[in-house]
Amino acid sequence: MKALVLSGGSGTRLRPLTHTSPKQLVPVANKPVLYYVLEDIANSGITEVGIVVGESADEIQQAVGDGGKFGLDVTYLRQEAPLGLAHAVLIARDYLGDDDFVMYLGDNFILGGIAKLVEAFRADRPDAQILLTRVPDPKNFGVAEIGPGGRVVGLEEKPQHPKSDLAVVGVYFFTPVVHEAVRAVSPSWRGELEITHAIQWLIDRPCEVRSTTISGYWKDTGNVVDMLEVNRSVLDGIEPGVEGGIDAATELIGRVRIEAGAEVSGSRIVGPAVVGSGTVIVGSYVGPYTSIGENCRIEDSEIEFSIMLRDSRLSGTLRVQRSLIGRNVTVTPPSRVPAGNRLILGDHSRVEISS
Structure with a gap:
């Protein structure tokens, strides 16, 4: 067969x-x-x-x-x-x-x-x-x-x-x-x-x-909704383990897997969640049902119920949730200018902006 x-x-x-x-x-x-x-x-x-x-x-x-x-x-x-x-x-x-x-x-x-x-x-x-x-x-x-x-x-x-x-x-x-x-x-x-x-x-x-x-x-x-649901289902069965480095100021709660080469400091990670090799997380919160890919960087940010692909960065962002973030993406706060939104988007993108 x-x-x-x-x-x-x-x-x-x-x-x-x-x-x-x-x-x-x-x-x-x-x-x-x-x-x-x-x-x-x-x-x-x-x-x-x-x-x-x-x-x-x-x-x-x-x-x-x-x-x-x-x-x-x-x-x-x-x-x-x-x-x-x-x-x-x-x-x-x-x-x-x-x-x-x-x-x-x-x-x-x-x-x-x-x-x-x-x-x-x-x-x-x-x-x-x-x-x-x-x-x-x-x-x-x-x-x-x-x-x-x-x-x-x-x-x-x-x-x-x-x-x-x-x-x-x-x-x-x-x-x-x-x-x-x-x-x-x-x-x-x-x-x-x-x-x-x-x-x-x-x-x-x-x-x-x-x-x-x-x-x-x-x-x-x-589609994105089903992708996030599958991610949730798989993470429900992951084996926890810490192969990367975490400092004394970091708190891990529940089933969390930190892969080899990852570094986490001054952060709180609530499982089920997985952090890929080479990723650096500093002063941030990673919530349940989140997969962080390889070689990402998360600083002073919050993310949960999301998938973040390799080589991407979150810096100084408020809660990111129910999101699928592609490869080599950078997410940062807007510059301090009068109210408005500056967008650089590819074809067929969809963006939700708070009023």
């Missing part, structure tokens, strides 16, 4: 961050989301992985390499444009051959992993198996209609009038019959080959399409 990991999307919902870095490499708890996906696949016993890449192929390849550090054998498959999940299966045909496979979206996070699901699929081998979870607003997802015994009787992509509250999670299991399905479907109104259409083709044939409704934690980390 192989795995197909999709990492070719453009990440428009995380702009402007994803103008300079693929969304799959944005870290939660100081580790890229894609790493959690690859570790999950390795833990399930699968070793052969094809990663579908697009414009950010070079960065993905640099971060993952040949897969050896995960215990995997990785092959890269180039997709010329994000033309849909079924299109990704289409271009991976030669790589996948006649093997069963799991397709895993590279920006999805499933707490608890897929190892037991892989084992069950290998044992029963339905033509396809999808994962579902109940959501409050199914209009934003692919939605499944379920019949007796968990058999899938219908799928719709982002329906205006959903027939259930069961959203399709970004992990799918297929036998080789899916290759016929992806060749048979036509592009949707979005101009994409939808995997939901291919699965519907299997249902109509009819093939055996089963579902598993997961009750554990799942997130598509495609």
Whole structure:
């Protein structure tokens, strides 16, 4: 059995961050989301992985390499444009051959992993198996209609009038019959080959399409709110430890991890929180559910429930919260001038300013 990991999307919902870095490499708890996906696949016993890449192929390849550090054998498959999940299966045909496979979206996070699901699929081998979870607003997802015994009787992509509250999670299991399905479907109104259409083709044939409704934690980390929630979930399980330096005036409360090479002085850090290597924190407060990346500097500032990527700086700022701060960012107070705001912003930025 192989795995197909999709990492070719453009990440428009995380702009402007994803103008300079693929969304799959944005870290939660100081580790890229894609790493959690690859570790999950390795833990399930699968070793052969094809990663579908697009414009950010070079960065993905640099971060993952040949897969050896995960215990995997990785092959890269180039997709010329994000033309849909079924299109990704289409271009991976030669790589996948006649093997069963799991397709895993590279920006999805499933707490608890897929190892037991892989084992069950290998044992029963339905033509396809999808994962579902109940959501409050199914209009934003692919939605499944379920019949007796968990058999899938219908799928719709982002329906205006959903027939259930069961959203399709970004992990799918297929036998080789899916290759016929992806060749048979036509592009949707979005101009994409939808995997939901291919699965519907299997249902109509009819093939055996089963579902598993997961009750554990799942997130598509495609936007800032969900990214922060995944960060919160991962930090809830971190192991505390101090490998860096802290002085006598620093107070650590709860599960806090200070990585090697970090230095903290005259500060208060309330966990769960992680401080990356090479980071310096002086006279500041770091609150719960905060991940500070490598080589950052925080002086006379406060931050909580946030992700701060490497090489960034906070200096003299009041409470920063529910924020995602990119790489090499500097945040400082405004100069003492008459009331007004001076902004230097990239495309697609969003700024909230107090009145």
